[in-house]
Amino acid sequence: xxLSTALSRIAPSQTTAMTDRATQLREAGRDIISLSVGExxxxxxxxxxxxxxxxxxxGQTKYTPVGGTSRLKQAAxxxxxRDLGIEVPTSQVTVSAGGKQxxxxxxxxxxxxxxEVIVPAPWWVSYPEIVRFAGGKVVPLHxxxxxxxxxxxxxxxxxxxxxxxxxxxxxxxNPTGACLPAETLLGIGEVLRHHPRVLVMSDDIYAPINYxxxxxxxxxxxxxxxxxxxxxVSGVSKSxxxxxxRIGVAAGPEWLIKAMERLQSHSSGNPCSISQxxxxxxxxxxxxxxxxxxxxxxxxxxxxxxxxxxxxxLSTPVPDGAFYCMVDAGPLMERFGDDAKLALHLLDHGVAIxxxxxxxxxxxxxxxxxxxxxxxxEACRRIAEAVG
Ligand SMILES: Cc1ncc(COP(=O)(O)O)c(C=O)c1O
Numbered sequence: 001x002x003l004s005t006a007l008s009r010i011a012p013s014q015t016t017a018m019t020d021r022a023t024q025l026r027e028a029g030r031d032i033i034s035l036s037v038g039e040x041x042x043x044x045x046x047x048x049x050x051x052x053x054x055x056x057x058x059g060q061t062k063y064t065p066v067g068g069t070s071r072l073k074q075a076a077x078x079x080x081x082r083d084l085g086i087e088v089p090t091s092q093v094t095v096s097a098g099g100k101q102x103x104x105x106x107x108x109x110x111x112x113x114x115x116e117v118i119v120p121a122p123w124w125v126s127y128p129e130i131v132r133f134a135g136g137k138v139v140p141l142h143x144x145x146x147x148x149x150x151x152x153x154x155x156x157x158x159x160x161x162x163x164x165x166x167x168x169x170x171x172x173x174n175p176t177g178a179c180l181p182a183e184t185l186l187g188i189g190e191v192l193r194h195h196p197r198v199l200v201m202s203d204d205i206y207a208p209i210n211y212x213x214x215x216x217x218x219x220x221x222x223x224x225x226x227x228x229x230x231x232x233v234s235g236v237s238k239s240x241x242x243x244x245x246r247i248g249v250a251a252g253p254e255w256l257i258k259a260m261e262r263l264q265s266h267s268s269g270n271p272c273s274i275s276q277x278x279x280x281x282x283x284x285x286x287x288x289x290x291x292x293x294x295x296x297x298x299x300x301x302x303x304x305x306x307x308x309x310x311x312x313x314l315s316t317p318v319p320d321g322a323f324y325c326m327v328d329a330g331p332l333m334e335r336f337g338d339d340a341k342l343a344l345h346l347l348d349h350g351v352a353i354x355x356x357x358x359x360x361x362x363x364x365x366x367x368x369x370x371x372x373x374x375x376x377x378e379a380c381r382r383i384a385e386a387v388g
Contacts (some may be wrong), residue, residue, distance in 0.1 A: 119131065
């Protein structure tokens with residue numbers, strides 16, 4: 001084996017590992033409900049599929065510009081302005097193979113050995129691995145269920161040091177569903193004004209899935225004076241049920257967008273041409289169904305939260321967005337040892353979830369409620385039986 005130093009710093013994704021394990025068990029004939037996967041169970045909208053077919057039939061099967069077609073960059077700029085309140089020219093927009101690749105390239109293009117990156121925890125599994133792969137040091141900013149997994153501007157300031165290069169924000173968040181309210185973001189902006197070297201990556205990929213009743217709040221919109229050091233990442237994977245298409249978009253300062261495209265030109269090259277045409281349709285086509293999907297997610301959230309909170313030893317705050325809830329199983333740890341063992345025990349009882357430790361948390365697990373109601377009811381019944 002010849003693994004690079006960079007690769008040996010990172011671990012495989014535990015969410016993917018759990019999903020793969022559930023699939024294997026299912027293939028072996030076991031009845032497993034998988035609540036481990038991070039994608040909507042809804043079908044990709046028909047107008048998006050039509051656009052993909054038309055692109056194929058129309059011969060859009062060749063290389064495109066590395067950072068995406070100008071058509072898609074315009075559609076993405078429309079999305080940033082209409083949905084996130086961020087006005088950017090297309091020179092400040094880039095397209096990659098999923099939001100994941102945009103984040104990967106942004107970190108790889110900027111981090112030098114010893115740079116620190118503040119990551120609120122529990123975090124999305126890929127953030128720390130990407131930072132470590134790039135040679136950076138992860139500085140966790142721990143958040144807790146009792147605070148609905150939110151942190152304050154003062155909590156953030158306490159973590160900033162001379163080597164801080166990036167702060168990663170993710171609202172609505174995976175794995176907690178927590179949303180950063182506008183007041184907190186304004187406070188974060190104030191903190192950042194005292195630290196001019198620090199860049200911010202705002203991962204808004206779950207923005208349309210928001211149950212707060214208010215508009216989505218994002219830093220580049222609330223603090224336009226800081227826009228020259230904010231990279232906002234978005235996409236169609238979660239909002240438009242297009243995870244397989246692999247399209248993510250990012251808006252930020254031109255130097256960073258150019259740096260990301262420079263790297264992309266030597267890694268994957270352009271994102272898939274057919275998927276780009278489909279993403280144009282996603283951004284420019286009807287958006288009304290998003291509110292309807294969000295309502296369906298809200299009903300599922302309410303179902304799961306009340307079922308989990310009725311199980312002795314388990315509790316969860318009410319998530320404000322995305323389709324996840326982070327369940328605290330602290331009172332059960334004496335019995336089960338740790339959350340990885342609890343996850344295996346639940347798998348034995350026919351439910352796949354992901355232990356909190358995979359997300360830099362502890363003593364709990366993440367449920368993805370992107371599954372139909374009947375499955376969610378049955379999964380919660382199995383969980384109650386497994387820990388009862
Ligand atoms: C917080 C967060 N950011 C980014 C992504 C990446 O999404 P994509 O499938 O567009 O790469 C995910 C996917 O799970 C996510 O949960």
